[in-house]
Amino acid sequence: MAEHYSSFQRSSWRWVAQRVTAVFLIGALAFHFVLLHFINHAAEISFAGTQARMDEIGYLSLMVTFLVTAAFHGLNGVYNALVNQGLEGTQKRVVGLVLVLAGVLLVGQGTYVALSMNGFI
Template identity: 60%
Template structure:
């Protein structure tokens, strides 16, 4: 009988986070699909509608959480798939840190894009100084 091998320690923190993020992503993707394919069809969506959604703190927070969760889930999954295929030593270290840097760049760029897309900064500044 074939032996099962996984770089995840069953019951370990990364193992648990991979499952939690998967469940979260299924729910958020279902919400996204329902909202943007049933409530509003893709050809009806405008930049203004997207900006209005992103200006809601609840939607903005959900999208930032989605970004961070998807980035972690994808990077962690890629890393562990490569480790399961036998990646080790220096190559493993290089891949790990490349994924970490790429993930940080992706999240920072995504957050900055979301901030620019929303009107939350202007609303907050006007609320404080207006």
Template identity: 70%
Template sequence: MAEHYSSFEPKGTRWLLQRITAAFLVVVLAYHFLLLHFVNHAADITFAGTQVRMSQVGYFSTMVLFLVTAAFHGVNGVYNALVNQGLDGTQKTVVKWSLVAAGTLLVVQGTRVASAMTGLF
């Protein structure tokens, strides 16, 4: 039988965070689809409506947390998939910091867009 291998340390912090972020993303993604695809259909979504939703502190906070969580979950997952494929040494370090930079830029730009959508900035 094949041996199970994972770059995640069993029950380690990154392993736990990957599971927690997955659970959070499932719930928030379901909320997103329900609100923006079933309650309000695509034709009903307007820039003005987005500004109204984003100006609500709870909605804004949820969307920014959704962005941060999705970025972490994606970067962490890609990094560990590459490590599972045998990435090591200098390449591992370069990939890790490149993914950290890309994730950070994504969160910064996404937060800037979300802030602009509030209509307050």
């Protein structure tokens, strides 16, 4: 049988963070589906309703945390998939920096939108 290989070193901070963020994302996604697909049906969602939800500090903080967690989880997963495919050396560093930059831009833009919806900006 083929030997199992992963760029994750078990119990490293990225390995643990990938698992912790996965658990958080499952819970946050379940909350999202219940709130926006069962309690409020998709056809009933409006811009004003979104602004009202974002005015709630608990909802706003959950959505920003959801954004940061999803960005980290996704980009960390892409990075490790590329490393597993043999990415190394300068290419590995460049891809890592590009993914970090993409994550910072994504989280920055998402946070800006959330704070705008909240009326903070």
